[in-house]
Amino acid sequence: MRVAVAPNGPELSNIVAGMWRLADWQLNIQARIRFIEEALALGISSFDHADIYGDYRCEQLFGEALKVAPHLKAQIQLVSKCGIKLTSDNHPYQLNHYDTSAAYVRAQVDASLANLGVEQLDLLLIHRPDYLMDAAALAGTFRELQKEGKVAHFGVSNHSAAQFALLDDQFPLVTNQLELSVLEHQSLDDGTLSQCQSKCIRPMAWSPLGGGRLFSGQDPAALRVRAVLEDLAKEYSCSLATIAYAWILRHPSRPLPITGSGRIAALKEATAALEVRLSNEQWYRLWVACRGHDVP
Amino acid sequence: MRVAVAPNGPELSNIVAGMWRLADWQLNIQARIRFIEEALALGISSFDHADIYGDYRCEQLFGEALKVAPHLKAQIQLVSKCGIKLTSDNHPYQLNHYDTSAAYVRAQVDASLANLGVEQLDLLLIHRPDYLMDAAALAGTFRELQKEGKVAHFGVSNHSAAQFALLDDQFPLVTNQLELSVLEHQSLDDGTLSQCQSKCIRPMAWSPLGGGRLFSGQDPAALRVRAVLEDLAKEYSCSLATIAYAWILRHPSRPLPITGSGRIAALKEATAALEVRLSNEQWYRLWVACRGHDVP
Amino acid sequence: MRVAVAPNGPELSNIVAGMWRLADWQLNIQARIRFIEEALALGISSFDHADIYGDYRCEQLFGEALKVAPHLKAQIQLVSKCGIKLTSDNHPYQLNHYDTSAAYVRAQVDASLANLGVEQLDLLLIHRPDYLMDAAALAGTFRELQKEGKVAHFGVSNHSAAQFALLDDQFPLVTNQLELSVLEHQSLDDGTLSQCQSKCIRPMAWSPLGGGRLFSGQDPAALRVRAVLEDLAKEYSCSLATIAYAWILRHPSRPLPITGSGRIAALKEATAALEVRLSNEQWYRLWVACRGHDVP
Numbered sequence: 001m002r003v004a005v006a007p008n009g010p011e012l013s014n015i016v017a018g019m020w021r022l023a024d025w026q027l028n029i030q031a032r033i034r035f036i037e038e039a040l041a042l043g044i045s046s047f048d049h050a051d052i053y054g055d056y057r058c059e060q061l062f063g064e065a066l067k068v069a070p071h072l073k074a075q076i077q078l079v080s081k082c083g084i085k086l087t088s089d090n091h092p093y094q095l096n097h098y099d100t101s102a103a104y105v106r107a108q109v110d111a112s113l114a115n116l117g118v119e120q121l122d123l124l125l126i127h128r129p130d131y132l133m134d135a136a137a138l139a140g141t142f143r144e145l146q147k148e149g150k151v152a153h154f155g156v157s158n159h160s161a162a163q164f165a166l167l168d169d170q171f172p173l174v175t176n177q178l179e180l181s182v183l184e185h186q187s188l189d190d191g192t193l194s195q196c197q198s199k200c201i202r203p204m205a206w207s208p209l210g211g212g213r214l215f216s217g218q219d220p221a222a223l224r225v226r227a228v229l230e231d232l233a234k235e236y237s238c239s240l241a242t243i244a245y246a247w248i249l250r251h252p253s254r255p256l257p258i259t260g261s262g263r264i265a266a267l268k269e270a271t272a273a274l275e276v277r278l279s280n281e282q283w284y285r286l287w288v289a290c291r292g293h294d295v296p
Numbered sequence: 297m298r299v300a301v302a303p304n305g306p307e308l309s310n311i312v313a314g315m316w317r318l319a320d321w322q323l324n325i326q327a328r329i330r331f332i333e334e335a336l337a338l339g340i341s342s343f344d345h346a347d348i349y350g351d352y353r354c355e356q357l358f359g360e361a362l363k364v365a366p367h368l369k370a371q372i373q374l375v376s377k378c379g380i381k382l383t384s385d386n387h388p389y390q391l392n393h394y395d396t397s398a399a400y401v402r403a404q405v406d407a408s409l410a411n412l413g414v415e416q417l418d419l420l421l422i423h424r425p426d427y428l429m430d431a432a433a434l435a436g437t438f439r440e441l442q443k444e445g446k447v448a449h450f451g452v453s454n455h456s457a458a459q460f461a462l463l464d465d466q467f468p469l470v471t472n473q474l475e476l477s478v479l480e481h482q483s484l485d486d487g488t489l490s491q492c493q494s495k496c497i498r499p500m501a502w503s504p505l506g507g508g509r510l511f512s513g514q515d516p517a518a519l520r521v522r523a524v525l526e527d528l529a530k531e532y533s534c535s536l537a538t539i540a541y542a543w544i545l546r547h548p549s550r551p552l553p554i555t556g557s558g559r560i561a562a563l564k565e566a567t568a569a570l571e572v573r574l575s576n577e578q579w580y581r582l583w584v585a586c587r588g589h590d591v592p
Numbered sequence: 593m594r595v596a597v598a599p600n601g602p603e604l605s606n607i608v609a610g611m612w613r614l615a616d617w618q619l620n621i622q623a624r625i626r627f628i629e630e631a632l633a634l635g636i637s638s639f640d641h642a643d644i645y646g647d648y649r650c651e652q653l654f655g656e657a658l659k660v661a662p663h664l665k666a667q668i669q670l671v672s673k674c675g676i677k678l679t680s681d682n683h684p685y686q687l688n689h690y691d692t693s694a695a696y697v698r699a700q701v702d703a704s705l706a707n708l709g710v711e712q713l714d715l716l717l718i719h720r721p722d723y724l725m726d727a728a729a730l731a732g733t734f735r736e737l738q739k740e741g742k743v744a745h746f747g748v749s750n751h752s753a754a755q756f757a758l759l760d761d762q763f764p765l766v767t768n769q770l771e772l773s774v775l776e777h778q779s780l781d782d783g784t785l786s787q788c789q790s791k792c793i794r795p796m797a798w799s800p801l802g803g804g805r806l807f808s809g810q811d812p813a814a815l816r817v818r819a820v821l822e823d824l825a826k827e828y829s830c831s832l833a834t835i836a837y838a839w840i841l842r843h844p845s846r847p848l849p850i851t852g853s854g855r856i857a858a859l860k861e862a863t864a865a866l867e868v869r870l871s872n873e874q875w876y877r878l879w880v881a882c883r884g885h886d887v888p
Contacts, residue, residue: 084887085872085873095873095877095880095886096876096886097872097875097876097877097887098872098876098887101872128887131780131844131875132842132844132872132875133844160781160783160786162783162787163786165790166786166789
C-alpha cells in the first residue's frame with residue numbers, strides 16, 4: 001500500500017497516521033506500541049509528526065514506544081515538521097511566530113531525531129509559510145541535512161502556489177500538506193492542488209474529516225453534506241468517514257489523507273476507503289452539498 | 297476576416313456565431329440554412345456549439361440544415377464543447393456534474409459529429425473545469441481524437457490560469473473561452489487573459505452583451521454603462537451593441553466574441569464593431585462606468 | 593549604500609527619496625538643492641519621480657535645482673514613471689486613464705528628460721497596469737529607448753504577478769514598485785513579493801508609513817500597530833518610523849523603501865532603519881498587531 005509521493009520518493013503509506021493528538025490519547029507505552037503495530041497491520045506505515053504537537057511532547061511519546069520496540073523502526077516512515085515557534089511554559093515566546101533560519105531548522109530536526117530516537121526523518125515539512133523565509137538559505141540547509149543523513153526528503157505545508165514555487169525553485173519539494181475535506185476544499189480552486197498535479201507530486205491532506213464538523217456540525221453545509229454521506233455510506237455498506245476519505249482519494253492529485261484518531265477502528269474506516277471508488281456523480285453530489293449550489 | 301486563434305491554428309472568423317439558443321429561435325430547416333448563409337455573407341464562418349446546448353438538441357438542428365445544404369460544410373468552422381453531464385428527460389442524472397473521462401469525451405465527440413453530420417470538429421473545448429480531470433489521460437484522449445481525424449484542435453472554457461496550465465502542460469491548448477463583457481470582466485484581473493497573451497493564444501468571449509443586462513439591467517453598474525454606451529454609439533453612429541463588441545475587441549488578447557442572437561441584424565451589430573477602434577480613453581470610460589470608481 | 597536592484601542593475605540607494613509631494617513642500621531652488629545635498633550626505637542618492645507628480649510639475653522643480661547645481665547630476669540616480677493620463681487644467685482628459693502606447697511613453701520620457709534636464713533616466717516604470725498594454729509593442733519601445741540612451745532600465749509599479757510576467761516575458765524587468773508597510777501588506781500574500789524573490793529582483797516599497805495612518809490612524813489596526821511600534825522604538829532607542837522602515841527592510845525580497853517627506857529628519861529616520869535588524873519575533877509581533885489575530 002506504499003506509494004511514491006514524488007518521482008524520487010519518499011514512499012509513504014497511502015493513508016498516513018496523524019500524531020497531532022497522541023498526547024491527548026493518554027496511552028501508556030505498551031498501548032502506543034500496540035497502536036503502531038495495529039496501524040502497520042492495516043498497511044498504515046507512515047506517521048505524521050511535528051515538533052510542536054502536544055505542546056512539543058508527541059514525538060517523545062512516540063520515541064518512547066520505539067525505544068521499547070525498536071524492531072518497529074525499520075517498518076515505519078516518519079514525517080515531521082518545523083518552523084513554528086509555539087509559546088508554551090517551556091517556550092516562553094512573546095507570541096507564536098515562524099522561524100525558518102538554518103539555526104532553528106537544524107535545532108528542531110536534531111530535537112525531532114532525539115525525541116523519536118531515530119537517525120533519519122523520511123520527510124521534513126516547513127509547517128507554515130514564513131514570510132521571512134530566505135529560500136536560498138533554507139535550500140542550503142536542506143542540502144546539508146540531506147548530506148548528513150538526518151532528513152531524506154523535504155516538503156512544505158499550507159503554502160500557496162507562489163510560496164511553494166519560490167522554495168521549490170531552489171530545492172525540489174516532494175509534497176504540500178494542505179487542508180482538504182468535503183467541507184474545506186479551497187485548495188481545489190486556489191491553484192495548490194493543480195500545482196501538485198503539474199509537478200507530479202502528491203499532496204498530503206490534513207483534517208480529512210473537517211475536524212469532526214463532518215459528524216457533529218450543525219451549520220447548513222455540514223447538515224447537507226452529512227445527509228449525502230449517509231446515503232452513500234448505505235450504498236457502499238461502509239461508514240460516513242470511509243466515504244469522506246474516499247472523496248479525498250478520488251481527486252486526481254492522489255492525496256495522502258492523514259488520520260487524526262487514536263482508535264484503530266477509525267484508522268480502519270480510512271483504509272476501507274482505498275476500496276471505495278466514488279463515481280464522478282457521487283463526488284460532485286458531495287461537492288454540491290457543501291457549496292449549496294449546482295455546478296456552474 | 298478569419299484569424300489564427302493560436303500559432304498553429306485553427307483559423308476562425310473574428311466574430312463567432314453562438315448556437316447556444318438555436319433551439320429557442322424555432323427556425324425551420326430553410327430558415328436555419330438562410331441564417332448560416334447570411335452569417336457567412338457577413339464574414340462569420342465559425343459556429344460555437346456544445347453537446348448540451350438546447351437540451352442536447354442544437355447540434356442536431358444545425359446538422360439538419362447542413363444535410364440539406366451540404367455545400368455549406370466546406371465554408372464553415374465548427375467549435376463544440378463537452379464535459380458537462382446535464383440532467384434532462386433523456387439524461388436522468390441525479391444532478392448536473394462533470395466528466396472528462398476518455399469514455400465520455402469520446403462518446404460526446406462521436407455524438408457531436410453524428411448530430412452535426414460532419415467528419416471533423418475544428419475545435420473541441422472542455423466546457424468547465426472538472427476537478428476530477430486526469431490531465432495526462434485527457435491529453436492522451438486528445439491525441440487519439442486528433443490522430444483519428446475527429447477533432448483538429450483543443451481548448452478549454454471557463455478555466456482558471458492554474459487549471460489551464462495543468463492541461464496545457466500535457467497538450468497545447470489553443471484557447472480559453474471566457475466570459476467577457478463591459479459588465480463582467482473579472483478575467484481582466486484574474487490572470488486568465490494575461491495568460492492567453494503570454495501564450496500567444498486568443499481567448500473566445502462568451503456573453504459579450506452581459507446576457508442582455510447591458511440593455512435592460514436596472515442595477516447601478518448597468519445604468520452607468522448604458523449611459524456611456526449611448527454617448528459613444530452616437531459618436532460612432534452605431535448601435536450600443538456595436539460599442540460593447542468594440543470594447544471587447546480592443547483588448548490586446550484579441551478576443552473572439554461569440555454572438556448569442558438568431559437575428560442577422562444582431563450579427564451585423566457585432567461585425568460592425570470590427571470597424572470601430574475605441575480610444576484608450578473611451579475604453580476606460582466604460583471600465584470606470586462599470587466599476588463605479590476612477591482608475592487607481 | 594547602493595544596491596543592485598536586479599542582477600544587471602541598476603544600482604540604487606537602499607532608501608529612495610520619493611518626490612511625489614515635492615511641489616507641496618514649497619521649497620525655493622536653494623532649498624531644493626540643499627535637500628538633495630543633505631539626502632546625498634545620508635547616502636540617499638536615488639530619487640523617485642513620476643511624470644504626473646505634483647500635477648505634472650515635480651520633475652521640473654527638481655530639474656531647476658539640477659540646473660543651478662549641475663555637479664549633483666553625476667551623484668544621483670533618477671527613477672521616473674509614466675502611463676497614467678491624469679486630468680488637470682493643462683491635461684483636460686475626460687477622465688483619468690492609462691496609455692502605454694509607443695507614442696505616449698516616448699512623449700512622456702522626453703518630457704521627463706527635458707523637465708529634469710538630464711540625458712538619461714536610470715529607471716523607468718510603467719505606473720499602473722494598463723489593461724490595453726500590448727506587451728510586445730511596449731517591449732519594443734523599451735528596447736528603442738534603451739538603444740537611444742534615454743532610459744537605462746525598466747520596471748513596473750502596482751502590477752499583479754500575472755501582469756508582471758506578461759511584460760517580463762518580453763523584456764526583463766528590474767523591479768515591481770508595490771505598496772508595502774506594516775499596515776498595508778497584501779503583497780506578502782498575493783504572489784508579487786514571492787515573484788520578485790523567485791526572479792532575484794528587488795521590489796520598491798511605496799507608502800512605507802501607511803500614508804501617515806501609522807502615526808495618526810484611529811482604526812483598531814493602526815492603534816494596535818502603533819502600540820507595538822512604541823514598544824520596539826523604546827527598545828531600539830529610535831523613532832516609530834525607523835521601526836516601520838526596519839519592518840520593510842527585514843523582508844527577504846529586500847525592498848527599497850521610498851520616503852515621502854521633505855524633512856531631512858524624516859529621511860534620517862529611514863536610513864537609521866538600515867542599522868536596525870528586527871528579530872523574527874518582533875517582525876511577527878507587528879504583523880499580528882496589524883491583522884488582529886495570531887499567526888495560523
